[in-house]
Amino acid sequence: MTIFLQILFGLLGGFFGGLGMGGGTILIPLTTIFLGFDQQLSQGINLLTFLVMAVFSMWIHMRNGLIETKGIFWIILGGVVFAVGGSLLAMVLPSLILRKCFGVFLSILSVFEFLKAFPKQKKQLKNKISNKKAQDK
Amino acid sequence: MxxxxxxxxxxxxxxxxxxxxxxxxxxxxxxxxxxxxxxxxxxxxxxxxxxxxxxxxxxxxxxxxxxxxxxxxxxxxxxxxxxxQSLPLLTVGLGVLVGGIGGSIALKFLPSKVIRIIFAVLMLAGGVRLII
Known part of the structure:
Protein backbone atom coordinates (compact mmCIF):
# COMPACT_ATOMS: atom_id res chain seq x y z
CA MET A 1 0.00 0.00 0.00
CA THR A 2 2.76 2.41 0.92
CA ILE A 3 4.61 1.59 -2.26
CA PHE A 4 1.44 2.19 -4.24
CA LEU A 5 0.98 5.61 -2.59
CA GLN A 6 4.62 6.49 -3.19
CA ILE A 7 4.24 5.80 -6.90
CA LEU A 8 0.89 7.63 -7.03
CA PHE A 9 2.28 10.77 -5.37
CA GLY A 10 5.27 10.61 -7.68
CA LEU A 11 2.89 10.50 -10.63
CA LEU A 12 0.98 13.53 -9.37
CA GLY A 13 4.11 15.58 -8.68
CA GLY A 14 5.66 14.57 -11.99
CA PHE A 15 2.46 15.46 -13.83
CA PHE A 16 2.46 19.04 -12.56
CA GLY A 17 6.18 19.24 -13.18
CA GLY A 18 5.64 18.11 -16.77
CA LEU A 19 3.01 20.83 -17.15
CA GLY A 20 5.77 23.29 -16.27
CA MET A 21 4.17 24.37 -13.01
CA GLY A 22 6.66 23.07 -10.50
CA GLY A 23 6.27 19.45 -9.43
CA GLY A 24 8.12 19.78 -6.17
CA THR A 25 5.57 22.11 -4.66
CA ILE A 26 3.04 19.26 -5.02
CA LEU A 27 5.32 16.27 -4.41
CA ILE A 28 7.01 17.50 -1.22
CA PRO A 29 3.83 18.24 0.81
CA LEU A 30 2.22 14.97 -0.35
CA THR A 31 5.08 12.74 0.76
CA THR A 32 5.63 14.67 3.99
CA ILE A 33 1.96 14.82 5.05
CA PHE A 34 0.63 11.42 3.93
CA LEU A 35 3.69 9.21 4.02
CA GLY A 36 5.38 10.76 7.04
CA PHE A 37 8.67 11.36 5.23
CA ASP A 38 11.18 13.60 6.93
CA GLN A 39 11.00 17.02 5.31
CA GLN A 40 14.64 16.61 4.32
CA LEU A 41 13.97 13.28 2.61
CA SER A 42 11.03 14.71 0.66
CA GLN A 43 13.13 17.64 -0.47
CA GLY A 44 16.10 15.46 -1.38
CA ILE A 45 13.96 13.12 -3.48
CA ASN A 46 12.44 16.11 -5.24
CA LEU A 47 15.88 17.52 -6.06
CA LEU A 48 17.13 14.22 -7.45
CA THR A 49 14.06 13.47 -9.55
CA PHE A 50 14.11 17.04 -10.86
CA LEU A 51 17.68 16.53 -12.07
CA VAL A 52 16.68 13.46 -14.08
CA MET A 53 13.62 15.15 -15.58
CA ALA A 54 15.55 18.34 -16.31
CA VAL A 55 18.07 16.51 -18.49
CA PHE A 56 15.29 15.47 -20.85
CA SER A 57 13.50 18.79 -20.91
CA MET A 58 16.72 20.77 -21.35
CA TRP A 59 17.59 18.59 -24.32
CA ILE A 60 14.21 19.25 -25.93
CA HIS A 61 14.30 23.00 -25.16
CA MET A 62 17.84 23.29 -26.50
CA ARG A 63 16.80 21.66 -29.77
CA ASN A 64 13.98 24.19 -30.03
CA GLY A 65 16.43 27.00 -29.29
CA LEU A 66 14.45 28.23 -26.30
CA ILE A 67 17.29 28.47 -23.79
CA GLU A 68 18.71 31.97 -23.43
CA THR A 69 22.36 31.87 -22.39
CA LYS A 70 22.97 35.61 -22.12
CA GLY A 71 23.28 36.71 -18.50
CA ILE A 72 22.49 33.37 -16.91
CA PHE A 73 26.13 32.69 -16.06
CA TRP A 74 26.04 35.36 -13.35
CA ILE A 75 22.74 34.10 -11.95
CA ILE A 76 24.13 30.58 -11.77
CA LEU A 77 27.35 31.82 -10.16
CA GLY A 78 25.51 33.50 -7.29
CA GLY A 79 23.03 30.65 -7.16
CA VAL A 80 25.55 27.84 -6.74
CA VAL A 81 27.23 29.53 -3.78
CA PHE A 82 23.99 30.20 -1.93
CA ALA A 83 22.59 26.78 -2.89
CA VAL A 84 25.33 25.22 -0.75
CA GLY A 85 24.46 27.54 2.13
CA GLY A 86 20.72 26.91 1.85
CA SER A 87 21.14 23.16 1.66
CA LEU A 88 23.50 23.01 4.62
CA LEU A 89 21.05 25.08 6.67
CA ALA A 90 18.24 22.69 5.70
CA MET A 91 20.39 19.77 6.86
CA VAL A 92 20.99 21.13 10.36
CA LEU A 93 17.42 22.34 11.07
CA PRO A 94 15.02 19.95 12.85
CA SER A 95 12.65 18.36 10.34
CA LEU A 96 9.55 19.87 11.94
CA ILE A 97 10.85 23.42 11.77
CA LEU A 98 11.98 23.03 8.16
CA ARG A 99 8.53 21.64 7.44
CA LYS A 100 6.81 24.72 8.86
CA CYS A 101 9.13 27.04 6.93
CA PHE A 102 8.28 25.11 3.77
CA GLY A 103 4.58 25.50 4.57
CA VAL A 104 4.94 29.27 4.75
CA PHE A 105 6.91 29.33 1.48
CA LEU A 106 4.24 27.19 -0.19
CA SER A 107 1.39 29.39 1.01
CA ILE A 108 3.09 32.50 -0.33
CA LEU A 109 3.73 30.84 -3.70
CA SER A 110 0.09 29.75 -3.90
CA VAL A 111 -1.06 33.36 -3.63
CA PHE A 112 1.04 34.22 -6.68
CA GLU A 113 -0.43 31.23 -8.51
CA PHE A 114 -3.96 32.46 -7.76
CA LEU A 115 -3.02 35.88 -9.12
CA LYS A 116 -1.61 34.26 -12.28
CA ALA A 117 -4.87 32.38 -12.80
CA PHE A 118 -6.83 35.64 -12.68
CA PRO A 119 -4.82 38.23 -14.65
CA LYS A 120 -7.73 40.71 -14.80
CA GLN A 121 -8.21 40.79 -11.06
CA LYS A 122 -4.45 41.07 -10.62
CA LYS A 123 -4.45 44.23 -12.70
CA GLN A 124 -7.29 45.72 -10.65
CA LEU A 125 -5.47 44.89 -7.45
CA LYS A 126 -2.31 46.54 -8.72
CA ASN A 127 -4.25 49.65 -9.73
CA LYS A 128 -5.90 49.79 -6.33
CA ILE A 129 -2.54 49.62 -4.58
CA SER A 130 -0.97 52.28 -6.78
CA ASN A 131 -4.03 54.51 -6.33
CA LYS A 132 -3.77 54.17 -2.59
CA LYS A 133 -0.08 55.03 -2.73
CA ALA A 134 -0.88 58.09 -4.81
CA GLN A 135 -3.49 59.14 -2.26
CA ASP A 136 -1.07 58.66 0.60
CA LYS A 137 1.35 61.00 -1.06
CA MET B 1 37.05 63.26 -26.11
CA GLN B 85 17.10 6.99 1.30
CA SER B 86 17.25 4.80 -1.76
CA LEU B 87 14.03 2.76 -1.48
CA PRO B 88 11.47 5.62 -1.42
CA LEU B 89 13.60 7.36 -4.02
CA LEU B 90 13.07 4.47 -6.44
CA THR B 91 9.29 4.26 -6.07
CA VAL B 92 8.57 7.98 -5.97
CA GLY B 93 11.13 8.55 -8.71
CA LEU B 94 9.42 6.02 -10.96
CA GLY B 95 6.13 7.87 -10.45
CA VAL B 96 7.69 11.24 -11.21
CA LEU B 97 9.25 9.94 -14.42
CA VAL B 98 5.99 8.52 -15.77
CA GLY B 99 3.94 11.46 -14.46
CA GLY B 100 6.36 13.94 -16.00
CA ILE B 101 5.98 12.39 -19.44
CA GLY B 102 2.20 12.40 -18.98
CA GLY B 103 2.21 16.04 -17.90
CA SER B 104 4.25 17.22 -20.86
CA ILE B 105 1.88 15.43 -23.25
CA ALA B 106 -1.23 16.73 -21.46
CA LEU B 107 0.14 20.29 -21.66
CA LYS B 108 -1.33 20.62 -25.15
CA PHE B 109 -4.85 19.53 -24.23
CA LEU B 110 -5.66 20.82 -20.77
CA PRO B 111 -7.21 24.24 -20.08
CA SER B 112 -4.42 26.08 -18.31
CA LYS B 113 -6.67 28.26 -16.14
CA VAL B 114 -8.51 25.34 -14.53
CA ILE B 115 -5.27 23.45 -13.95
CA ARG B 116 -3.64 26.53 -12.46
CA ILE B 117 -6.49 27.00 -9.99
CA ILE B 118 -6.36 23.32 -8.97
CA PHE B 119 -2.60 23.66 -8.58
CA ALA B 120 -2.93 26.79 -6.43
CA VAL B 121 -5.60 25.19 -4.22
CA LEU B 122 -3.44 22.10 -3.68
CA MET B 123 -0.44 24.28 -2.82
CA LEU B 124 -2.38 26.39 -0.36
CA ALA B 125 -3.91 23.32 1.31
CA GLY B 126 -0.50 21.66 1.54
CA GLY B 127 1.12 24.81 2.84
CA VAL B 128 -1.44 25.36 5.59
CA ARG B 129 -1.37 21.69 6.61
CA LEU B 130 2.42 21.78 6.91
CA ILE B 131 2.35 24.88 9.12
CA ILE B 132 -0.26 23.44 11.54
Missing amino acids: KKNLFIQRSDKKKNVLEKLVLVCIGGVIGFLNGFFGGGGGMVCVPTLEKVLKLDNKRSHATAIAVIFPLSLVSCAVYIFKGAI
Missing part, protein backbone atom coordinates in the same frame (compact mmCIF):
# COMPACT_ATOMS: atom_id res chain seq x y z
CA LYS B 2 36.81 63.78 -22.40
CA LYS B 3 33.07 63.35 -22.53
CA ASN B 4 33.44 60.13 -24.49
CA LEU B 5 35.73 58.69 -21.85
CA PHE B 6 33.23 59.55 -19.15
CA ILE B 7 30.46 57.74 -20.98
CA GLN B 8 32.66 54.72 -21.40
CA ARG B 9 33.47 54.62 -17.75
CA SER B 10 29.86 54.97 -16.64
CA ASP B 11 28.93 52.21 -19.08
CA LYS B 12 31.48 49.99 -17.46
CA LYS B 13 30.11 50.80 -14.02
CA LYS B 14 26.59 50.06 -15.17
CA ASN B 15 27.77 46.76 -16.58
CA VAL B 16 29.35 45.72 -13.29
CA LEU B 17 26.24 46.78 -11.40
CA GLU B 18 24.05 44.74 -13.73
CA LYS B 19 26.17 41.66 -13.16
CA LEU B 20 26.10 42.22 -9.42
CA VAL B 21 22.30 42.35 -9.52
CA LEU B 22 22.24 39.09 -11.47
CA VAL B 23 24.55 37.44 -8.93
CA CYS B 24 22.30 38.58 -6.07
CA ILE B 25 19.16 37.32 -7.83
CA GLY B 26 20.92 34.00 -8.38
CA GLY B 27 21.87 33.94 -4.72
CA VAL B 28 18.26 34.30 -3.58
CA ILE B 29 17.04 31.64 -6.02
CA GLY B 30 19.89 29.30 -5.09
CA PHE B 31 19.26 29.69 -1.37
CA LEU B 32 15.50 29.08 -1.67
CA ASN B 33 15.97 26.13 -4.00
CA GLY B 34 18.53 24.54 -1.72
CA PHE B 35 16.76 25.29 1.56
CA PHE B 36 13.36 24.09 0.33
CA GLY B 37 14.63 21.42 -2.05
CA GLY B 38 12.59 22.87 -4.89
CA GLY B 39 10.40 25.76 -5.86
CA GLY B 40 13.36 27.61 -7.31
CA GLY B 41 11.81 27.36 -10.74
CA MET B 42 8.64 29.06 -9.55
CA VAL B 43 10.68 32.02 -8.39
CA CYS B 44 13.05 31.91 -11.35
CA VAL B 45 10.51 31.99 -14.21
CA PRO B 46 8.84 35.34 -13.34
CA THR B 47 12.22 36.81 -12.39
CA LEU B 48 13.75 35.93 -15.76
CA GLU B 49 10.72 37.42 -17.49
CA LYS B 50 11.26 40.71 -15.67
CA VAL B 51 15.06 40.96 -15.48
CA LEU B 52 16.24 39.39 -18.74
CA LYS B 53 13.00 40.43 -20.53
CA LEU B 54 12.31 36.93 -21.83
CA ASP B 55 8.91 35.78 -23.06
CA ASN B 56 7.07 33.10 -21.08
CA LYS B 57 8.26 30.11 -23.11
CA ARG B 58 11.92 31.12 -23.15
CA SER B 59 11.72 32.01 -19.50
CA HIS B 60 10.47 28.52 -18.65
CA ALA B 61 13.17 26.81 -20.69
CA THR B 62 15.95 29.04 -19.42
CA ALA B 63 14.81 28.63 -15.81
CA ILE B 64 15.42 24.88 -16.06
CA ALA B 65 18.94 25.53 -17.32
CA VAL B 66 19.52 27.93 -14.39
CA ILE B 67 18.01 25.66 -11.72
CA PHE B 68 19.81 22.54 -12.94
CA PRO B 69 23.33 23.38 -11.67
CA LEU B 70 21.88 24.80 -8.45
CA SER B 71 19.92 21.61 -7.80
CA LEU B 72 22.96 19.54 -8.67
CA VAL B 73 25.00 21.26 -5.96
CA SER B 74 22.16 21.11 -3.43
CA CYS B 75 21.50 17.47 -4.20
CA ALA B 76 25.16 16.67 -3.61
CA VAL B 77 24.89 18.26 -0.16
CA TYR B 78 21.69 16.30 0.61
CA ILE B 79 23.30 13.01 -0.46
CA PHE B 80 26.56 13.74 1.32
CA LYS B 81 24.65 14.50 4.54
CA GLY B 82 22.67 11.27 4.16
CA ALA B 83 19.23 12.85 3.79
CA ILE B 84 18.14 10.63 0.89
